[in-house]
Amino acid sequence: MYKILFLLAFVTNAFSQNVKISIDAPAVLNGRKAILLTREKGFAAVVHSIKLGFDTTHLQMDRNLVPDLYQLQVSQMKGSLTFFFDSGTQVRLDTTDVSKSVVTHSKSNPEWRMYWDSIQQPSDARLNAYVVKEVRARKKNQTDSLNYWVAQQDLERQEVLSKTGKFIFDHPRSYVSLYLLKINWYAFKNQGLFERLDPALAHHKNYKLLKEKRRVAKTSVTEIHSSGTKF
Structure with missing residues (x-):
């Protein structure tokens, strides 16, 4: 089993970050394409392309894009x-399964793993089980059972x-909290x-996005109140 070590270091300037990725890979993977991208429903993906086989790959990223949730995929390799x-x-x-890769030296990833392992993943498993039971009840025309499993999904x-x-x-x-609040x-x-x-999170794009959403919401409420009929 081959393993590749990605070393990511950031050198910042006033507007962007120069991300250096050092890749130690077996020669058979030279030229293989990898992509690093954001994956969120309702939001356009930010995609960075990496070609394996070079000592160092440089990625220019806006200062406010990280830390954030990203996905790593490698062409012709299982998992992400x-x-x-x-x-x-x-x-x-x-390299046998990208999803089994180990992440270190990320302050935010342990918090993400804690949330994912203790909250989101168990909930997804229960929800999927309820969906299976709902489908089974629907096929058998078991109305009471069907309603029960639909209700369990709502509760979950x-x-x-x-x-x-x-x-x-x-x-x-x-x-991680900032990301979860956004989605x-x-x-x-x-x-x-x-x-x-x-407020230390205020530089991040997600914080700025939510701040604007909150401002728009408050403005709308104020306009509704001010347009009310006075007697």
């Missing part, structure tokens, strides 16, 4: 790695949102979680 890409990250790539979605909100509340300095904004926008975030 989802991880929190942070300054100084090292990825030891398992509410439960994972509750646990996610608590995670954000308990980790106000975390870029669940409409569920959490009135719960004061944005106000709880540490």
Whole structure:
């Protein structure tokens, strides 16, 4: 089993970060294409292309793009790695299955793994099991059972949102919390979680996006109140 070591270091200037990726790969992978990209529903992907076989690859990234959740894929290789890409990250790539690669030297990735392993992944497993049972009940025309498993899915979605909100509340300095608040904004926008975030996150694109969403929402509420009929 071959493993590739990605060494990622960042040199910042006023507008961007120069990401240096050193790749130690077997010669058979020379020229193989890898991509590093963001994967979020409802948001355009930010994609960086890497060609294996070079000692160093340089990626120019805006200063406000990391830390964030990224996915690593390698052409003609099984699996993909989802991880929190942070300054100084090292990825030891398992070439038998990219998803089994090990991420180190990322301050944010341990928090992401904690959230994923303890909250999101178990919830996804339960939800998938409920869906299977719903389909089975539907095929057998078991109305009571069908309604029960549909209700269980709704309860599970509410439960994972509750646990996610608590995670954000308990980790106000975390870029993982910032990411989770962004992808669940409409569920959490009135719960004061944005106000709880540490101002140290303010440089990040996700923080700026949510700040603008909050401003627009407040403006809309103010306009509605001011346009009310006075007696």
